[in-house]
Amino acid sequence: MKPLTKALDELPEAADLRPHLLIVEDDPGLRRQLRWLFEDFQVHTAADRDSALKQISRHPPAVVVLDLGLPPDPGGATEGLALLDPLLQQDPNCQILVLTGHGDTASALEAVSQGACDFLHKPLAPDRLAFLVSQAWLRYRLLHAHRHHRLPSPAAPELLGHSKAMQRVHRQLQALAPAPPSFGILIQGETGTGKELAARALHRLSGRDGPFVAVNVTTAESLKESELFGHEKGAFTGAERRRLGAFERADGGTLFLDEIGDMPLSLQPKLLRVLQEREVQRLGGDRPISVDVRIVCATHHDLHRLTTEGKFRQDLYYRLCGDVIHLPPLRERPEDIPLLAHAVLGEAARAWGKPVRSFSPAALDALENHPWPGNVRELQNVVHRGVSRCRGPRIEAEDLGLETKSAAPESPSTLAAALRRTERRMLARALAQSGGRIAGMARALGVSRPTVYRLLREHDLTPTDPKVDPTQ
Numbered sequence: 001m002k003p004l005t006k007a008l009d010e011l012p013e014a015a016d017l018r019p020h021l022l023i024v025e026d027d028p029g030l031r032r033q034l035r036w037l038f039e040d041f042q043v044h045t046a047a048d049r050d051s052a053l054k055q056i057s058r059h060p061p062a063v064v065v066l067d068l069g070l071p072p073d074p075g076g077a078t079e080g081l082a083l084l085d086p087l088l089q090q091d092p093n094c095q096i097l098v099l100t101g102h103g104d105t106a107s108a109l110e111a112v113s114q115g116a117c118d119f120l121h122k123p124l125a126p127d128r129l130a131f132l133v134s135q136a137w138l139r140y141r142l143l144h145a146h147r148h149h150r151l152p153s154p155a156a157p158e159l160l161g162h163s164k165a166m167q168r169v170h171r172q173l174q175a176l177a178p179a180p181p182s183f184g185i186l187i188q189g190e191t192g193t194g195k196e197l198a199a200r201a202l203h204r205l206s207g208r209d210g211p212f213v214a215v216n217v218t219t220a221e222s223l224k225e226s227e228l229f230g231h232e233k234g235a236f237t238g239a240e241r242r243r244l245g246a247f248e249r250a251d252g253g254t255l256f257l258d259e260i261g262d263m264p265l266s267l268q269p270k271l272l273r274v275l276q277e278r279e280v281q282r283l284g285g286d287r288p289i290s291v292d293v294r295i296v297c298a299t300h301h302d303l304h305r306l307t308t309e310g311k312f313r314q315d316l317y318y319r320l321c322g323d324v325i326h327l328p329p330l331r332e333r334p335e336d337i338p339l340l341a342h343a344v345l346g347e348a349a350r351a352w353g354k355p356v357r358s359f360s361p362a363a364l365d366a367l368e369n370h371p372w373p374g375n376v377r378e379l380q381n382v383v384h385r386g387v388s389r390c391r392g393p394r395i396e397a398e399d400l401g402l403e404t405k406s407a408a409p410e411s412p413s414t415l416a417a418a419l420r421r422t423e424r425r426m427l428a429r430a431l432a433q434s435g436g437r438i439a440g441m442a443r444a445l446g447v448s449r450p451t452v453y454r455l456l457r458e459h460d461l462t463p464t465d466p467k468v469d470p471t472q
Contacts, residue, residue, distance in 0.1 A: 018042045019137055022061035024052045024083065025099070026070050030124075034065065037126055038133060047071075049079045053086060060090055062140045063133055066116070067099040068107050077107035084114045085357075092437055095136035099124070117439055139439065159194050159201065160340050162431065162461045163333035172325050173198065177205030181294040184275075184320040186260075188299060189327030192375030195298035196256060198325060202296055203254035210253025210292075215246045218262040225267060226283055229274070235284025247280045247291045254294045260320065261301035261312060268313045275319050295320065330372040330379065335424055335461075337368050338432035340376060344383040345395070352387045359386075362397040364429060370402050424459045431461065 021041035025031045031045045044059050046052035048070050055061075064087055068080030077100065087094050098111040098119040108119035117139070118132055159169065176185055185202065187195045196214060203212045217224055226235075230245030246255055257263075263271070274280050275295065279288040297320050306312035330337065341359060349356045359367070363386070372378055382402065386395040426445065434440030442449045455461075 019062040019140075020044065020059045021133065021137075022046065022052065022055055022059070022064045024049075024064065024070065024080070025067045026074060027067075033126075034129075037130055041133075041137075049083055052083055056086060056090055061087075061094060062091075063136045064094060064096045065099065065129070065133065066096055066111075068104075068111060069101060077104070077110070081107070081111060081114065084111060084116060088115045093140055095140045095439075097129075097132055097136060112443060115437075115440060159197055160343055161333060161336040162339065162428070163328075163336045164460055165328040165333045166336060167460065169198070169325060169327060172323075173201050173205060176323055176325070177202055178207075179322070181292060182275075182278075183322040185296050186299070186303065186321045186324045187296065187327060188303070188324055190329045190375055191300055192377030193327040193329060194376060195327060196258065198327060199254070199256040199296045199298060203256075203294075206254065206294065208253050208294060210251055211249065212254050212256065213246050213250035214256040214258060216258045217267075218259050224264075225270065228267075228271070229280045230282040230285075232282050232284035235282070239284070242282075245280060245282065247274060247293055248289065250293045251291050252293075254296055257295065257297045259299055260297040261299035261303050261306055263312075265311070265313070268316050272313065272316045272319060275316075330375045334368050335428040337379070338364060338429045340379055341367050341383055342432040344380050345387070348380075348384045348387040351384070354387055354390070355393055356387050356390055356395060358394040358433065360394050360396050363395050363400060366397045366400055366402050368425070423455070424461075427455055427459055427461055 018041055021038055021043050023031060023034050023043060023045045024047075025034065025045070026047050028047070031047070035043045035045060041063070042059070044055045044061070046055050066080055066083060066087075068077040069075060070079035073079050080098070084096065087096060096111075096116040098108055098116045099122055100108045100111075100119060101122055104121075108116075108121075112119060117136060120129060120132070159166065161167075161169075176183075179185065187198050189195050199214070200212055215224075215227060217228075226239075226243065226245070228245050228247060230243050230248055231239050233239060233242050274291075277288070278292070279290045281288050303312060303317055303321065307314045307317045330340075338359075341364070345356065345359070367379070367382070370382075374381070382400050383395075385401050386399040389399040389401070390396060427441075430441040430444040434444060438449050438452050441452045445452065447455075
């Protein structure tokens with residue numbers, strides 16, 4: 001692991017080694033004065049929101065000095081506030097210093113709540129502004145270095161979650177990825193927990209060059225045998241041409257057998273033979289074909305129990321289950337719900353074309369207390385429903401359409417346990433709402449950045465990018 005100072009020195013910078021600073025100010029005289037104040041930056045200026053957006057696309061800034069009072073609303077703050085979102089979407093680490101008229105503290109605090117790092121009242125003290133800009137640049141570099149060099153990357157970014165249960169899943173995925181193809185891996189979990197996502201992560205991490213092929217084994221037996229092993233032309237009625245089976249299509253890659261617990265008993269010995277011999281024979285064919293395939297299976301059943309009930313072959317079970325990855329249901333990792341909900345919210349807002357940006361506290365309470373029988377898939381539907389119904393910039397509890405009666409979480413046995421659980425829940429919410437930005441978490445929680453880092457370590461939480469779409 002590289003020291004933080006070395007990581008800072010290796011960060012990519014502009015060609016002339018100076019960071020980009022954007023000054024958004026409608027007063028031309030003040031723009032000129034500020035331009036010459038920052039010799040250590042590549043300074044770009046804009047007089048209004050439209051010109052600022054053009055500068056953002058041309059020269060993504062690390063630090064922004066933003067006057068909230070811009071035309072056509074120089075006496076208000078609407079134009080300046082409207083720039084915060086595109087700036088932070090372009091770079092979540094962007095440091096924004098807000099300028100506002102003396103006495104207009106409300107607008108400045110609103111800007112800070114939306115992601116600005118600090119504010120100053122006009123008239124400006126140049127030395128004070130220069131100091132704050134230099135501190136903002138240092139903070140930008142520290143955040144960038146921390147995110148890219150110090151924090152461990154999850155094995156599967158698709159599987160969002162900073163709970164201990166999901167961290168165990170990521171560690172298992174990393175450990176099992178280099179396993180030989182003959183070592184079977186079973187993924188167990190309820191419907192909607194992301195079993196195929198975990199299988200795809202294993203394939204990606206394995207480095208195998210062949211394709212990822214997914215097959216659900218619950219369809220009719222005759223069709224499934226042809227789907228798995230292939231057939232020759234004329235092998236049966238309707239076989240008008242040769243068809244390659246899933247094993248051949250996945251040669252050199254990974255074959256994902258979904259819902260393996262529902263595979264017919266009569267088909268199980270044929271699968272076992274392929275796994276033992278590492279070769280298949282098409283229906284109607286007269287020669288075996290060697291295949292190099294890694295098998296990953298998934299089921300929502302207790303496969304071991306099925307073997308004791310005689311519904312699944314024991315020898316096949318032990319062939320498939322070299323190790324088992326258990327994906328926890330959503331109700332067992334409530335601290336991940338704010339992160340997942342905000343991740344889905346971004347995708348849902350774009351899909352519905354609505355400027356929905358957040359959840360009300362009551363809405364988050366409703367999400368965290370819902371039992372989620374459909375897991376992440378149900379959560380996606382609920383958030384999309386909330387976006388479709390809401391009439392403002394944030395989703396209210398009634399927009400979600402959840403039943404008010406929900407399973408109450410188990411009460412902690414001691415006061416210390418209750419306080420710790422509340423602290424962890426507040427951290428999880430702040431993580432999701434800030435997009436993993438430590439500065440945003442510190443502001444939301446009313447503590448210092450060192451305190452945030454300490455709390456994250458104590459609760460074994462890791463900032464995770466909420467923009468990744470959890471599709472299952």
